[in-house]
Amino acid sequence: MSDAALGTNHSANNGAASEPLIAADGIPLKQKLAKTTRRMKMQAFLLTVPLVLFLLVSFVLPIGQMLYRSVHNPTGSNVMPNFAVAIKNWDGQGLPSEEIFEVFVKDMALARKNREVGKTIGNLATRVNYEIPGARSLFTKSARRAGRITEGPYKEALFAIDKRWENPHIWLTLQRVTKDFTAAFYLAATDQKYDEAGNIVWADELYQIYLPILWKTIWLSALITALCFIIAYPVAYLLSTLPLRTSNLLMILVLLPFWTSLLVRTSAWIAMLQTEGIINNIFVYLGFISDENRIQMIYNMTGTVIAMVHILLPFMILPLYSVMKTIPPSYMRAARSMGASGTYSFVKVYFPQTVPGIAAGTLLVFILAIGYYITPALVGGNDGLLISNLIADHIKKTLNWSLGAALGTILLTVVLIFYWLYNKLVGVDNLKFG
Amino acid sequence: MMKRIQTLGFYALVAATALFFVFTESFAGTFGFIIIFGLPYFLMNDLPPYATAAEKIGKYAFLSLCTLIFIFLILPILVIIPLSFNAEPYFSFTEGMMALDPSAYSTRWYEDIVRFGMTAPDGTENWWSDMWNNATWIRAMRNSFWYALCATILATGIGTLAALGLSRPEMPYRSAITSLLISPMIVPLVITATGMFFFYSQKNVFPFFPDGLINRDIGIILAHTTLGVPFVIITVTATLTGFDRSLIRASQGLGASGWTTFTKVIMPLIIPGMISGALFAFITSLDEVVAVIFLADVDQRTIPRQMFSGLREQISPTILAVATILVIMSVLLLTTLELLRRRSERLRGLSPG
Incomplete structure (x- = not known):
């Protein structure tokens, strides 16, 4: 019960007797309720304390230390x-x-x-x-x-x-x-440097590495998100309109990849896409390409995009499906019966109702794609690398830790902006699997 | 679905499949033909009688598109199963395999899982202990399961407690705290791993571990616990959203203590959520490789870490054999989850599912 509700009760009572309500032990009821509410709040909070403390030590503190390292180099x-x-x-x-x-x-x-x-x-x-x-x-x-x-x-x-x-x-x-x-490492991470007079200038175009990779990461993630959306929408629609028994059966086809190890799926795509792989074999068999001109589809950007779309697809299908399932089919029938064409009723009636699912799916896929490391590292070759791969290189290979930390901070900022957006638009409470 | 079998369309489909087989004489091709054209046919819902021919064709085209997407989703995973029985050390189908020649198939890569790294794979003395202690994949498997088990227990324990607190209506700062607890899932793994790498390599900071937590089991377990926690939070809170809080008051009103209420009323209802959260945490840990790359030494290699270096260095079908075993494991997990979901829905009276 909230204080406001109590307040109205109290003022209603005021007409009859001007004394506050007293509980059995002589303490005013309002005080007593406030105390109980406080205690219950405390109880609820205390339940989360172990995990909050654990995450502060094992997660927040390490990341904070990384942020510190990006500006502090003694x-x-x-x-x-x-x-x-x-x-x-x-x-x-x-x-x-x-x-x-x-x-x-x-x-x-x-x-x-x-x-x-x-x-x-x-x-x-x-x-x-x-x-x-x-x-x-x-x-x-x-x-x-x-x-x-x-x-x-x-x-x-x-x-x-x-x-x-x-x-x-x-x-x-x-x-x-x-x-x-x-701030030198942030300058380096954004392809700037000090010139001889100590002014901050852009690095030569030839030596710019990090900003181009950051842009590439962002647009590749956007492309992957868009592809996921285009592929996921019809499937989610089909699953939400089929009878429950059939759709549960087909749902396995979505959930099995979701539950399969990332490394398994990545190696599967290597088997599919390599020059002697299944896709090329099928193309040669069907006569699309000749045996000598097999297409290079892996160890480059194409491979990264295909494999990542496959890996992230369930994260798009599941939110879309859970929203579409709640849309009553009668709305579309009503639109049709009032003379709207199929396309018009889809655009005006069905599509707007799926927007919450679209927001949830696209933001989630984008956030996950932008920080991806494993798949680009394995199938990306040279031009399919993303910003995460550069960060890992600086930490593990070149040992320029401060620069790695600065790049990591920039990536973290981008991700947190989208996470905040997700929180605003979708609400973190609405995150669900299956 | 059954009444579709006696229609003209069905006979046309059968005839087309037979023709396809006669012309191509390929089993794999015919199987693909049946899937690509047959699945959309069986998925056709009954269209209203006023549906025009264009609408019917449109529907069939839409279903064909969906079929192709389902193939895209599942084919890569199915393909590795036959490939793992390849007799040749390649990632692709050989001519013999396509012709279903038994000599083109072998289980050598499965034997390789057990034998690779052993000091005397053909020796008879102490074969079992040699395998258990030296075989690379077996050691990776032992590490993986040990880390996953510890991380799951930790994550499920404190995660469930926190979810119980978060789902109480009185919880203060709920959305801020939820965002914090979910964030390990959102923050890119490389960043989390980098932060932990710096943090855990500090010397003389951690009690009992003066050399830091890096290259030690405890570091990986803590990292995997952190990464598994969001999944536990999400699944357990989802179970608790449909939870009727008056059950707690009813139990208290009937004189049950807090502990009795928890074990007899709350626990049975949230147990499906807890188990699916635990399974999520388990699979997350089992599949996690970035933190292992950053925090672990050679002795702490896990299955995905071993696969990662295998895919980078020398690609051998042993990886596909391991992958096949992992796929079978995910099928089992998926089945468990589905059964749990049905049980949970039945308990909460949502649907007979």
């Missing part, structure tokens, strides 16, 4: 703690002062001896190398000789090791790199 200040402090307040004009050079050379000599993971000169060299390609060799070479520089002038000594130290660009970069918080 490599610079770990490797060269004194230099990081010294160069912090440099005005960026010309070259840093002799004192800063001295700190730099000493820190470098110190860092070379360090064997602790994340604190060796190699780590800093890699970090600077992200910003200035080729800087890695400059660092390792200079660090090797820096130990021998025992007295000033440090500036000249460093220049003698390598001319590149005379370039102010490298010092501007070092100043940025030794800061703990950086």
Whole structure:
């Protein structure tokens, strides 16, 4: 019972007696009810506490840490703690002062001896190398000789090791790199960089990787969603109009793929689509293509799209079906009997009623498609790769974790926007299977 | 459906099939012909008597389209079953297989599941223990089932509790908390796995595990529990939506304690939802590969992880043999779920199903 309902009761009573209702133990009923409601709310909440805590630790915290890692990279200040402090307040004009050079050379000599993971000169060299390609060799070479520089002038000594130290660009970069918080990885993830003067500019068209892949991921997901919709709509309609016995039987054809392992379905598509595979065999048998000109349908974008449409199709059919099942067939008959043509009554009467199912299905399929990893990794070849594959590469292979985290954050943002939309339009409570 | 058999259309269909077989002499082709043209025919509902010829043709075309889509859905899964009995190490049908020549079929890939990775596959001494401990696929299977079992128990336990709370009418911040609890299903697996990879590799943070949770069973089990929880929430809340809360008050009114009410009234009604949630969590864990790629070492390889590297490195029909076993398992699971759904509907008095 809500407080509002109680309020009306109370005011109705006011006419007869102006005292509040009292429960058996002398406490006003309103207070007592509020207390009970609070207790029940608490009970309900307490039931969810174990899971909420579990997910906070095993899910939210790790992802939060990943977000943090995308802007926080302490490599610079770990490797060269004194230099990081010294160069912090440099005005960026010309070259840093002799004192800063001295700190730099000493820190470098110190860092070379360090064997602790994340604190060796190699780590800093890699970090600077992200910003200035080729800087890695400059660092390792200079660090090797820096130990021998025992007295000033440090500036000249460093220049003698390598001319590149005379370039102010490298010092501007070092100043940025030794800061703990950086937007550099977001810039890299969106194909931007700092130019020599420290301004943010777009990377050369030739070197743009991440934005094109992000766009490709989005439009491929949109294409997959659209294909799923086109394929799922007639099937869902058929299933919802057939007699229950037949439709339950045919539903198995939808649910069995849904319940079959992703890896099984992906390997099945490899068997279907490869050049010696079943589809090509059928085409050759029917004479569509000759034996020499078998079509390459896998290990490229086509393979990714076909396999993903197959894998995500049930996520479209099931919501559509559950909405279509609730539409009474009499509406269409009424439209027909009032003289509407078949097409007109479909567009004006049937289709609008299926919109909630369409929203649920398309959003779900899109959200799942945009983060897909396994299928593109197995059947995507080179041009069928999606943003997830790049993220995994940065985490597992190139070990540029911060860049991987930044890319992951961008993908997560896109997904969360659509999840929010799903919540608004469909409601997360309406998510169902089968 | 039966009355369709004695019509003109049916005889035409039979005649066309016979003609097709005579001309092509192919069993597979004829079977395909029957499915493609026969299924739409049997699905034709009785159209109203005023339906025009164009409407009839349109309906038949629509049903043919649906048949093609059903074939698209199911054919890839059915095709791997005969392919897994291939005598040759290929992923495609050989001439002998098409001609149904028995020598073109073999069970060698099924034997390979057991033998691959064994130190002495032909030895007789300690054969069983060798297989159990060394065969690659058997070890992957043991890992998979162990992780899936632990993750399912954890996810079902805390997931059901949370679903009970969420479905109470008094639940505060319901939609926010539901969104949070469902989000492991929505957030791309790569992101979840990346976050966990960083988090679990920390040293000196976790009690009892100073080296972190990475490359350990516990890390994978926790990850799979996280990923399975949304399914438990969804299925159990779905069971509870039709739940008549006055049953609880009736039980309390008759003097039952909270515990008795839970075990005697609530549990029997939500058990189908719990079991199907548990099955979902189980299959999610069994099928999960991204978290395993990020968090596991070679010793923790699971079946899908083994399939993943198999498909990347050397494609052998052993994968198809494993896939066939997995398909059979999903058929069993699907059957269980369907029986549970019917039981649940019967208990809740929705439909005799």
